[in-house]
Amino acid sequence: MSSIKLRAVVALSGVALVCAAYAQQTEAAAPKKPAAHAGKAAHKNTAAADFEKFHELMEEDSPAELFEARGKELWKAKRGPKHVSLEKCDLGLGPGVLKGAYVRMPRYFADANQMMDAERRIVYCMVTLQGFNEKDLAKKPFSNGSYTPVPVDLVTYVAGQSRGMKIAVPQSNAKEREAYNIGREIFYYRAGPYDFSCATCHSEDGKRIRMQDLPNLASKAGAVRGFQGWPGYRMTGGLMHTLQWRMNDCFRQQRFPEPGYASETIADLLTYMGVNANGHLYKGPGIKR
């Protein structure tokens, strides 16, 4: 715990140093007015180099670790109206077993008679074990400038416990196979004012929106890219986001109404993507641009 914290602090101070160095360069470059044009180009290059350094630092000591550390504390803390921890939460491999649980979800949970992805299951545990109100948890489920929701920290922690493991989303019973098929139907469902489905942008190789590469989620390689790196620390805005957020914002841009947080629709969609990604190594919570 303390070593994680220390590493994260070192990483962040490294980032601060790079930023400080960048600021200094900008200041130093400012007075040289006659060479403004050449200076601008050089400035652009150093900025790019600094950004590379920044990204390397982030990759080495990912800020995700801070969220994982906080998630770990939250997992063990006695919380909620029932004042209990989540240590008895069963993520599919038995109560309290976290190693490899994330890469084996979504899966069917007999106790809930539902398909559940990691976040949906964690919310379920917060409700059933700790006594939280599901509607309260769904009110502001995504990170913003001022706060990170508890389930985001928890999912990041749980995901970190599958780092370096093979993605193995199960298809071992009829419910899980049906979830894959329903998820596939949702993926290809065209509707809304723009006639978009997920597949409109995500079912061909080599496609992009502007400069942003779009993973082909119907293919194995593309689905791995969709699974990989989430939960992810987004450099844009500096927020931690989970796949729940990713699906929500995709539907927004698809011009659909809003999908329910931690709903079965999302669980089935993630089953489709997860099964397509099976067999590849999951690198753990990551960084997104």
Added chain:
Amino acid sequence: MKTFQASILGAVALAIAFSAQAQDDRAKAIAMMKRDFHAKGIAGLDRLDQDGVQLLCNRSDNNPPKPIAERLQQDQLETIEYPADGKFMGDWKAGEKIAERGRGMTWKDKIGKTSRNEPNGGSCYNCHQIGPNQPSFGNIGNSLRNFGKIRGYGPEVQKYVYGKIYNAKAFNLCSKMPRFGYTATLTEAQIKDLVALLLDPNSPVNK
């Protein structure tokens, strides 16, 4: 109405070709989405209802039987409202801005306006290469670089481009391109500006 009839015809014809299992999964998927989604801002639950084109394209993997596709395409063609003044060309500079802007029509936006109170964008650069000065373009659609230079600048081409932006499904039923005029995403004036972006000889697109 015609669209509706044709869609039923299409659905019936296609239903025969599909297995009961796939239909079952689809029905469950639709029921699940209708239960799990909620209206937010301008994005009502009615957006989950498919019209004839969406339904037919969806069920045929975007490859509908030709006779049905032709009939539906004709219906879509009839939705196009061409400018009453008979002029298709606006201002290419305004068109460039519309092509750049990708906002509008999401649950964060307003009716006919983005959340920033700008007119809706056409999102053109999201999918198309267009002008020479914008290297950040998507590739879901074809390149529109030198559009007028290649296809000519005449009124026939202008009318085609206006119609294509107004309702892309009138020319290729299962096109990925939205129907910008039909859905009132863009106004007549905005579509004219986009036509000019592609077809004004002075537009950078043709330089």
